[in-house]
Amino acid sequence: MKILVETSARHVHVTKEDLEALFGAGYELTVKKELSQPGQYASNERVTVVGPKKSLPNVSILGPVRSATQVELSLTDARSIGIVAPVRESGDIAGSAGCKLVGPAGEVEIQEGVIAAKRHIHMTPEDAEKAGVKDKEIVKVATGNEGRKVVFDDVVIRVSDKFATAMHIDTDESNAAGGPNSGEIIR
Numbered sequence: 001m002k003i004l005v006e007t008s009a010r011h012v013h014v015t016k017e018d019l020e021a022l023f024g025a026g027y028e029l030t031v032k033k034e035l036s037q038p039g040q041y042a043s044n045e046r047v048t049v050v051g052p053k054k055s056l057p058n059v060s061i062l063g064p065v066r067s068a069t070q071v072e073l074s075l076t077d078a079r080s081i082g083i084v085a086p087v088r089e090s091g092d093i094a095g096s097a098g099c100k101l102v103g104p105a106g107e108v109e110i111q112e113g114v115i116a117a118k119r120h121i122h123m124t125p126e127d128a129e130k131a132g133v134k135d136k137e138i139v140k141v142a143t144g145n146e147g148r149k150v151v152f153d154d155v156v157i158r159v160s161d162k163f164a165t166a167m168h169i170d171t172d173e174s175n176a177a178g179g180p181n182s183g184e185i186i187r
Contacts, residue, residue, distance in 0.1 A: 001131050003121060004166040005143050005183045006036060007174035010059050010073050012047055012101065013066040013090075018110075022047055022103025029063040036166045037122060039064065049073070050100035051081025071099060071114045074172040078116060088115040089156060117170060120156045121185075122163035131185055135159035141167060141183040148178030151186065 020027055029043040043063045049056040049071055056077060070093055078085035083097045097114040100107055121141070123133070133139060137157045144150045152173065167183055174180070 001127070002182045002184055003141070004036070005141075005174075005180045006166050006168055007171055007179065008072065008117060008168040009171055010049075010056065010071075010077050011042075011062045012049065012059055012072075013062055013068075013070045014101075015067065015069050016065045018069045018101070018108045019045075019061075019065055021106045021108050022101060024105040027105075029061060029065065031063070032060075035062070036164050038162060038164060045103075048102040049081065050102060051078075051083045053082030054080065055102075056081055068093060069101070069108070069110050069113050071101070071110070072117045072170075073114065074170040075116050076172050078114065083114050085114050085116045087118050089118050089120065089158075090115075117168065118156055119152055119154065119167070119169050119173060120158050121165070121167040123157060123159045123165045124163055125159055125161055127165040128157065128159045133157045133159075133185065139185050140187070142186050143167075143177055143180040143183030145178035145180060148176070148180075150177045152177075152183075 031041045032044045033042045043061045045061045046058045093113045096112045098111045141152045
């Protein structure tokens with residue numbers, strides 16, 4: 001079964017409170033582009049992510065707003081700004097590094113929330129059944145273009161009827177595999 005492989009570039013998820021601190025009271029995210037996952041979108045809004053060594057300007061905020069502010073960086077991005085980011089599933093931010101976010105109306109200092117997202121496959125229940133996998137199962141995925149074929153290990157399966165089937169890897173992983181656009185679960 002071929003699976004769409006998408007590169008998830010650096011981005012930020014914010015709470016309503018942090019969005020208002022960064023952009024002003026009552027501010028709402030505006031949709032720039034719908035993403036493959038239903039209801040998710042890249043917004044027009046951008047922030048600067050500030051670490052101990054330097055900053056990453058123009059980092060996209062993904063919407064809609066979340067219950068916790070989270071910054072997802074590649075390991076290269078995190079090192080470049082002086083942050084040690086653990087590899088975690090999205091939402092698993094307890095004990096992770098913090099940073100400062102700067103927007104046009106203010107700034108927010110988060111105490112935790114900077115992670116490198118664990119590579120994962122969002123799957124519909126129907127596609128998971130077809131592929132013979134279950135939620136939270138760890139698999140390997142063969143992908144890559146000629147001269148850059150790779151097998152990604154430690155890929156977590158995430159099954160929900162709210163998902164569209166697609167694998168997400170960060171920019172470091174995508175570059176290593178030559179920017180793949182499809183993969184196949186192998187055992």
